[in-house]
Amino acid sequence: MTDIFLCQRKHLIGSLFLIAMLWNVSAAHAATLPDPNFNPPNSSQAQTIALAGGCFWGMQAVYQHVKGVKEAISGYAGGTAETANYKTVSSGSTTHAESVKIIYDPSQVSLGEILKVFFSVAHDPTELNRQGPDRGTQYRSAIFTTTAEQEKVAETYIAQLQQAKVYSVPIVTKVEMLKGFYPAEDYHQNYARLHPYNAYIMINDAPKVSALKEEFPQLYIDP
Numbered sequence: 001m002t003d004i005f006l007c008q009r010k011h012l013i014g015s016l017f018l019i020a021m022l023w024n025v026s027a028a029h030a031a032t033l034p035d036p037n038f039n040p041p042n043s044s045q046a047q048t049i050a051l052a053g054g055c056f057w058g059m060q061a062v063y064q065h066v067k068g069v070k071e072a073i074s075g076y077a078g079g080t081a082e083t084a085n086y087k088t089v090s091s092g093s094t095t096h097a098e099s100v101k102i103i104y105d106p107s108q109v110s111l112g113e114i115l116k117v118f119f120s121v122a123h124d125p126t127e128l129n130r131q132g133p134d135r136g137t138q139y140r141s142a143i144f145t146t147t148a149e150q151e152k153v154a155e156t157y158i159a160q161l162q163q164a165k166v167y168s169v170p171i172v173t174k175v176e177m178l179k180g181f182y183p184a185e186d187y188h189q190n191y192a193r194l195h196p197y198n199a200y201i202m203i204n205d206a207p208k209v210s211a212l213k214e215e216f217p218q219l220y221i222d223p
Contacts, residue, residue: 033120033166038156039112040149046070047106049114050077050144050178052097053123054131058205059100061192062122062212067221068108073101074191075183077144084182092136099144101181111153113219118143119161121211125173132204141171144178151175 053059056074063072076084079096083089089096104114119125125141145151154175162171183189192201192209213220 033116033161034164036112036115036153036157037160038153039110040153042106042110044105044107046103047111047150048101048103048146048178049111049150050075050099050101050146050181051114051118051122052077052099052140052142052144053118053125053173054098054139055134055200055204056098056100056184056188057191057201058208059098059122060190061201061205062117062208063100063102063114064190064193064223065209065212065220066104066109066114066117066216067219068105069102069114070105071101071103073181073183074188075099075101075181077101077178077181078142078176081180081182086185086188089138090136092138094138096138097140097142098138098184099142099181101183109219111150112157113216115143115154115157117212117216117219119157119171119173121208121215123208125171126167126169128172133200141173143173143175144181145175146178151177 051059051063060072060074063069076089076096077099079089079094083094083096088094089098102114123131123141127141129135129137129140131139131141143154145154158171158173158175161167192205195201196206
């Protein structure tokens with residue numbers, strides 16, 4: 001029941017955010033990003049990476065519309081199995097981040113393309129421990145890699161974007177190896193797809209999917 005209350009509270013926050021910050025409906029501005037300088041040739045073997053950047057509802061919704069993504073699963077990364085539940089993570093007292101594990105086919109979508117989506121339409125990589133109306137370390141920007149090559153691609157791309165001054169303030173995204181991923185509760189899975197008229201989804205997440213379609217038409221699919 002506590003988890004349901006927390007979700008209801010998020011819905012209320014979303015509704016209040018709609019009244020106070022209506023401009024945010026059109027605020028899913030996709031930064032114009034260069035292609036990564038370091039982006040190894042695609043392989044035919046499926047790869048896994050986990051991305052964190054605010055509420056996992058929106059991150060999952062975006063990557064479910066990306067060509068070549070086989071699965072996008074909401075969950076928790078950065079902490080232990082004992083604290084991997086919505087109530088505890090939402091307290092902000094764990095080292096977890098709300099994340100999405102992405103299993104993708106590199107022959108259809110490159111890691112560079114996945115990162116371009118991440119840094120442009122999926123979230124704002126310059127916000128520290130927050131995204132939109134959500135506050136706390138559980139909403140931090142992070143890339144959880146599963147290979148040394150992914151780690152190099154991510155770190156090199158961040159440095160490239162910083163040097164190009166794509167953003168007016170520094171990127172705060174952290175890169176670390178994925179030590180464990182714990183799927184979120186069932187009611188969090190496919191949340192944006194199942195609740196498209198929820199105020200929080202309409203304000204914070206639907207514009208990201210729209211921006212993906214507009215900025216990356218070659219990657220956008222209707223699942």
